Each structure stands twice: as structure tokens, then as C-alpha cells.
Amino acid sequence: MASLSGNTSFTRRAVRIGFVPLIDAAPVILAHELGFFREEGLDVQLSREIGWGNVRDKLAFGHLNASHALLGLPIQSAIADASAGESIIAVMSLGSGGDAITLSERLLFSGVNSAASLARYVRQSRGQVKPVFAHVFSCSMHHYLLRDWLAAGGLNPDEDVRLCVLPPPQMAGHLGSGHLDGFCVGEPWNTIAHQDRSGRIVSLTTDILPAHPEKVLAVNRKWAAAEPDLLVPMIRSVLRACAFCSDAKNFARIAATLARPKYLNVSPATLQSSLALDRTFGLRPSLNNLRTPDWEMRSFVATFPSVTHMAWLLNQMVRWQHASSAMDPWQIARSCIDATAYRAAAASLGIDCPQGDAPPMPLRGGGLFAEKISEPRLEPV
Template identity: 35%
Template sequence: MTSKATHIQAGYIALNDAAPLIIARECGFAEAEGIDLHLHKETSWATLRDKLAIGLFDVAHLLAPISVAASCKLFPLPLDIVVPMALGLGGNMVTMARSIWDGHAPASGPVSFDAGAAGARLKAMIKDRRARGNPKLRLGAVHPYSAHNYELRYWLAGCGIDPDQDTDIVFLPPSTMPDALRSGALDAFCVGEPWNSAAILDGDGVLLTTKGHIWQNSPDKVLGVRRSFALDQQEAHYALLRALYKAAEWIESPANKEELCRILSAPGYIGLSETRLKPGFNGAIKTGLTDPERLNMPDFYLPLSRAALFPKESHALWFYSQMVRWGHVELSDDHIARVRASCHPEMLRAALAPLDIALPDTQQDILSAQDIQSPIASDQGLGSLGPDVFFDRIPFDPDALAAYVAGQRVSKN
């Protein structure tokens, strides 16, 4: 590294999908781009968000809906950021406490992780608990403005469960979820890997369903970049985006999975055993059950394929629609314009131009309309899009957002 290397301060949470930042540093991709990347591990999303807001971080591994909330000015501290890059697709699961599962387990036969089937099973559990006079299930998510919260709510409502009346949803940092499940503070949670696998492999959890079953190839985290850094240090900003692209490419290669988990297992990074890290990367998900013992889901987490790094307006607007649906923000043309403006694929295009990477032609499309993968113009780089179907198969058209929200309700079927 030369003396002219640019120092970049980056915050992250100990999750598998922070891997691009960690690998960019550890495998030399940042250094090769002239970046001296300093990584700072935080426990909670609120702390990470605030440190980004006050300028302690230049960039951060960030919950995608936090960027949407920031664009709508929903935080006490102004968070002026741009989103030039997403940080993968998928990577979350819903895990239930074994003690709760064992009291309501199916009598026999294999368990389905299909979101509809899992939701029906959960609805029956809730009905049974109500009849017994048991308290409502307490479900954990990582932050009010998170994919976890909104996808959990979407799934519950679509299965006839009112998330506000039939359950209690509380918010905890990701790394505390397994302990909360073990102690009985939570009955189930939705969190990113490796914290589901940690609970399951410790014998405390049972898999209910996955993010990919609720919404195929769906977004979760983004790279949040302070606007002042993105504009004032454009060369360094673009260099970091190239380093993260190369890191994602390295992560996705099957040949690197062992080394990847070894690096992330270090106490300074995620700090869990390689055994607990691997399922979230190779898609061989332990279920905590005997039938089936394992769920094989090769596309459980995609760091690069299917345009996983591309920041799409349609994704941001879907999260906004759920904020409106659940009363977290008002619907307004000003908010919609701000949410659209928060996504900056032109920055990613400019940064990756020297690498001749194929990127989608549009950042807005109708979600849940694509049942199969479709090619991007070139067969280089990101290659294909989709499928992106919601479990209830209801499409989302960003240009008809108000009608979409108006048509949503808790299904009682």
C-alpha cells in the first residue's frame, strides 16, 4: 500500500452478509484499489446508524429499510446517505424455540418449509395457545426498520396472523437472538445468518421458514455511504465499490468457502465456529428436526449472482410500502420521490465501468412478476435476474404503490 492510500472507516454488524467488507480488507481487494479500509464491529443497528450519521463512519453495512427511513427523515439525527450498492440477496431465516415447537409439533411426516405451509402451522399454534390461555408468542426482529420486520409482518399477515394483535414483535441486536431464545425471552426470531444456525446447532431452535421462501431473491442489506464522502471523495468511493465487487465475486466461488469461514470465525469479525458459519454460505441448512434434517437451498444467500449488488428502486419502494402499511410513515409523493432518489446505480455503473460488468438496464420493475431467471444483456458479470416471487404471488408495481398499500390487509383465509 502506498502512502497515498485513502483511509475509509466502515461500520458493520457481525453477520454473514458483512463478508464483502471483511473480505475486501482481508484478501487485499481494498488495498489493491488504494484503500486502507478500517472496519469497526458494532452490536446494534441503532448504534451503527448513529455513528454513520455523526461521521464516525464513512460507509456502513446497513439494513436496507434504514436507508428508506433516512430518506423520509424518520430519525432524530439526520442521516444523509446514498445507496450505490446492495450487499447481497437472501440470508435470513425464521427460527422457533424448540420448547415451543415441541409443544405443537406435527404428529408425523416430513415438515415443509414452504412459507404458506409454515404460516398455516404457526396460525394453528397461535389458535391452540389462545385456547390454552397461553400468552402471545414473542417474536424477535433486529430493528423496526429492517427487512426482517417487514418480511415477517408480510408473511404473518398473508397467513391470517395479525402481527400486532396475535403476536408481540420486539427488537434485539442480531447476536443476542440465540441467547434470548434459549432463555425464553423470545419464542421465535427472524435474523440473518449465522445466528439461526447457532441456535439450531446448539439444540435450542427449529427452522420455520426462510427469507427466500417468503420472497425469492429478496434484498436485505445495502452499503450506506455518507453523501459528503461519496461526492467529495468520488475516486476513493468508486475504488471501494470495485473492491467490494471483487470481494463478492471471491465469496461466491465454492472454492473459497472454507477460507471464507475461517476468516469470519476470528473473534474480531463474527467470532463463531466455522461449523456455524458454513450453512449460511453453502445453503446446507440444518433444521433442528429429524425429517428433514437438512434443507438444501443453494441460493439461500447470493453475494453477487442475479444482480445481488444492484440497488433497485423497486426494492426500496416495496419497503416503503410496508412502512406505510403498518403506520410507520405517511404515504406522500414527497416521500416516494425521496426514496427513489436514495438509490444510486449510476455510481455503481461508473465504478465498475473499468471491469466491463453487465448491470440491469433498469432499477425499477414489477416485483413478483418473474418466475424464472432472465438474462441481463451480457453473459459477463452479474448474468441474470430473478426469480423474485412473493409467497402469495401478489405483484408489486412501484408505479401503483398507493393502490398496492390500499389492497393489503391481514388475510383471514
Template identity: 35%
Template sequence: MTSPVISTPKNESVFSILSRRRVINIGYVPMTDCAPLIVAKELGFFESAGLDVNLSREAGWATVRERMIHRELDGAHAHASMIYEMGFGMGVNRVPCLTGFILSHNGSAISFSNELWNLGARDARSLKRVIDAHKGTRKFRFAVVMKFSTQNYLLRKWLRIGGIDPDNDVELVIVPPPQVFSCLMGGHIDGYCAGEPWSSIGLIEGVCWCAGLSDEVERMHPEKILLVHHRFAESRHEEHVAMISALIQASEYCDKQVNRYELAGILSQRKYFNVSREALLNALQGPFQRGMGEQSSALDAIIFRRNNASLPTEAKARWVLGEINRNKLMPESLELSSEEIQNYFRMDLYEEAEAMLQAS
């Protein structure tokens, strides 16, 4: 890819980084919402910023968390809630982290087995009738990808809409995203809320049906972030800001519909996702195939850049914190001031990265 023409201020920044260039290790789980990282690598945005970024594919979120805790990674594609989970030691060793960039909004789906469809489930209320009819003989099991995840929050919200108690009426289990489809196929779970493309794989194979896209449950909810160690952000500030600038450019590419077919091809490669382009395009391009002969628009199925998606605002930080408290995932509610929130969700870093781009 031809490097963009850049002005003197940008050149000075790039040359300064190159003079002490070191590898930046970033972990990711093969989910569609990590696309800006892969695009920044594949299309040369990192390289043009003078960065040597190594992307490390991880098996699941527990692996990402452990490698961050042991400082084997400088940063990661991560659930927004992980900034609180790790920063406050919620069941794990405390590791101060922060974010200066939101990678995505939306991007998940709630899907159930064909058996539940055959039993009469169509939405939360009809699922409640199925659950009530099997009380005492069977407890249905649904998977989410992590305790501190939007998939957990939104599945719980969806169930409550139908009068289903997620802690008593059903069993919720944790399954890594790439394994939810095989667990459903094997009869180990009856449904799941997971991010793309793992929901679409089951839908295209015809073994499940979609009861709701996450954007239908919670409009424009924040999803994944670029999570970095506080120490990395301080000691390698210039590189961190340059990385955010590269991700802004990559996100703009990812959000353009004209690029979605090519994007699906990039992600589908064996070294990244190793899944079909068709599965990726279900949410990236649409129409979104929901199973059982139904489909809907995929326009807002996943958003990378539109509607100020990239900005790590206090409002987004508070939504995430509110979900942790609302779902009583900790013994006591975590209450933070605006100043404390802004130590974790760093708009100042994002604005510095934007200024770097505007100066180029």
C-alpha cells in the same frame, strides 16, 4: 496477496487516491451478509484499489445508526431500509445517505422454540392454532432485529399467511442479532427472524427449528447495502467508487461455492464473528439444517453477486419502500418519484465502478 496487473487508466486512479490517502471508517454488524467488506479487507481488494479502510465491529443496528448520525463512520453495512429511515428522519435525526452497492440478498431465517414444536406448531397455520389455544393465558413473544428491517417485514408476512395478526395476536420485540439466540435460550422470546449466522447457531445447538428461510417467504429480496453519507459520496467520490469496485470483486469471491469453506474460516475469526465455522457453513454451503431432523438446500440461502444482486436498482428501492408503507411503520405513506428514488439508490455510481474494473 499479489496485486493484479492494472492498466494505465486504473493506475492513474490508484495513484491519485494514494496521493491523498485517508482512512475510510466503515461499520458492520457481525452478520454473514457483511462478508464482502471483510473479504475486501482480508484478501487485499481495498488495498489494491489504493484504499485504507478501517472496519469497525458494532454491537447492533442502533449503534450503527447512532455512529452514522454523529458522523463517526463514513459508511456502514446496513439494512436497505436505513437509507429511508435516516434520509427522511423516521424517528431519528435526518442524515442524507445513499448507496451505490447492494451487499446481499436473502440471508435470514424464521426460527421458533422447541416448546412451540411440542405444542404442535409446524407452519403459520398450525402456529395460529397454538396461539388461539393460549389466548387469555399467554401471549407469545417473537424478536426481530430492527423496526425498519426485512426481518420485521418478512416475519409479519409469514404470520399473516397463517391468519396471525402481528400487531395484536403476538408480541414483537427488537433484539440485536447476536443476542437472539441467548434470549431464546433464556426463555425471554419464543422465536425470531434474524440473519445468519445467528439463526444457524440455535439450529445446530438443537434449541430451535426453522419454519422458513427468508427466500422462501420473499424470493430474492434485497437485504443489506453499503450505506454512506451523502457528503462522503460527494467529497470523496473517487475513493467511494474505488471502494464499490473492490466490493464487486469481493462479492464475486463470496458467491462462488468453491470459496465458501475458506470464507467461513475468514468470518469465524475472533476479530470478526468469533463463532464456529460450522454455524457459518450451514447457510453458506449447506445442506441447511433446519432442526428436528430436517434439512434443505442452501443454494439461495444467501446471495452476494448472482442474479444482478449487487445492482442498486429502482425496483429494489421500491420493494423496500413498499414494505415500509405496507406495514404502516410511519404515520403516513412515503411516496417517491423515480428521480427521488435515484438520489438514494445510485446506479450511476455502480456503473462507474463497473467501468473502472472493465478498464483494468
């Protein structure tokens, strides 16, 4: 691949990219730190954001050109009214999996270590204060995977517990102070709760939904239309960083980079533990019978921006009555993704792409979610 780094007369194009301090922001951060953006002729300024509301608003109103973002942000943008600013689209995925559900030590001491035992605890505690669980944003995978986990244990997430939204870096602190009984969040914030002895991981989200989609690289649609020649080099830079992040031999360097105050501001040792979480909690023998041979806790190389992922998440919104059942999930999902630049960037790096933009999505138990074989919409428990 040709590099522009030796051309001193070349004027690099400015791009402002946001991120929230999470392990899965690593591809964006490492693309910057390893010089991949510069080699592609981009002058990238990274902007650390406290939470997903900031990312949504700054993308919509053009304060960010692109960002590490929740899968659901383009959906929320698509179904919002015009006053919410320009629409947001996803141009690549930043990987799959990587989240977990953590319970407080108080619940664990009471014998709660699963959704089923939590349901028994709630039934025995009727009339008392409901347990409080946090997730990161209303349209996040964390929200709907937490709901799925609770429902599978026999709980009604809208009646039996209280759900609230918190920025990821605040989760462990609120758990330790007793404001929360549990949460679903990305790393390293589960690992930090475990190390602080404020909580313990009881489920990895890839045991709820295998290889589930997680974050995307999202862009302001108006900016993308005005600067189409910047998309391919930006995506190619992040794809190169995804490949770097997927190699365990690079974990020490990744951890040292992410540990800096301007990024995650977490110790390198903690981040290395978080990057290798599938080797600690994730490979407990008791879970082996739940997993297929290709099970992964996290993948940085599942990068194709799939329409199917968006449609699945929309179906969950309909299931829990957070979106109208009259809408067409597949039509909206297609409006949320543009894979054109991704396909060009991937081809230049020799990365294969699915034939269509809506490849089937694996479900728990070996099933598939696809346009012609979608899972039934389940009513809330």
C-alpha cells in the same frame, strides 16, 4: 485492472467502514482481508458494531464513512427530521436473501412448525401470554418479512403476538433462555440456535419473497459528496469480494476469516454450515414445489442498488401504517440511492447493469413489483 500496491510513494486514503457480525458482512470483511481495498488505494479501518442503531447513528453523524447496512436505513434517514444527522444513501447492494425464521423448541414440541400451526396455537392459547418474536430493527427486511409470514398464517402481528427488536448476536441466547418464542434474523444466528438445540428453522425468507433484497453498502451523503473519487474504488473492491464469496470453493477460507474474534467470533465449522444452509434445510424435498428453478437461499452477486427494492420496502411500511400513505414511495426511494459510482465500478469489472435504476422485482407466485405495475397496498389483517 491497474493495481496501486506496487507504488510505495502513494498515500492511501482513509475510509472507516462499519459492519454488524453477520454472514452477509462477508463482502466488506473479505475486501479488507484479501487486500482489495489496499490495491485500490484505500486505507480501510473496519468497525464492528453491535446492532443497527449504532450503524445508523454513526453513519448519520460521520463516525463511519460507509457501512454494511440494512436496506431500510437510507429510508429511515430520508423520512427522519434534520436532528437525525446527515442523510444516508445506498451505493450498492451486498446481495439477496440469507435470512430465516426460527422457532423455539417449546413451540415445536407443542406442534408448531409453520405460520398456520402457530395461528392455531395462538387461538387455543387465548388469554395466556402472547408469543414473543424478535427481529433486528424497525426498518429491516426481517421485520416486514416476519410480518408477512405471520399474516399469511392468519395472524395479526400487532395483536396476536409481541414483536421486539434485538441485535442479531443476541437472538439465539434469548431464545434458549425462554425470553423469545421465535425470531427472524440473518445467518449464522439461525444455525447457531439449531446447533444449540434452542430452536429450529421453519422458513427461509426467500420462500416468503424470492431473491429479496437484504443489505446494502451505505454511505454518509455529505462524505460521499466531499470524497466522490473514493466511491468507485471502494465499490469495486467490494464487488470483487462479492464474486469471491459467491464461489463455494472459497467457503472454507471465508468461514476461517469470519470466525476471528474481531469479526463474527463463531467457529469455522458453524460458519461453513451456515454458508451451505441451502444444501441442508434449504433443499428439503417438501419445499421443491414452492420454488422456481432459479431459487437461491442467498446470493452475493445481486449487487445492483435498485430503486425498486426501496419502493417495495416503503410500500410495506405504508401497509403496516409505519409510514404515511400520502408520501410518494418512488420519489423517496430515488432519494435513497445513487447508482452512479456503482455503474462505473461495475463497468470496469465487466459486470452488466440494468438500463434504468428501477428494474422490476420478482414476487412470490411469479408476479412483479415495478413502478407501473406495483402490487396493491394490502390492509393489515
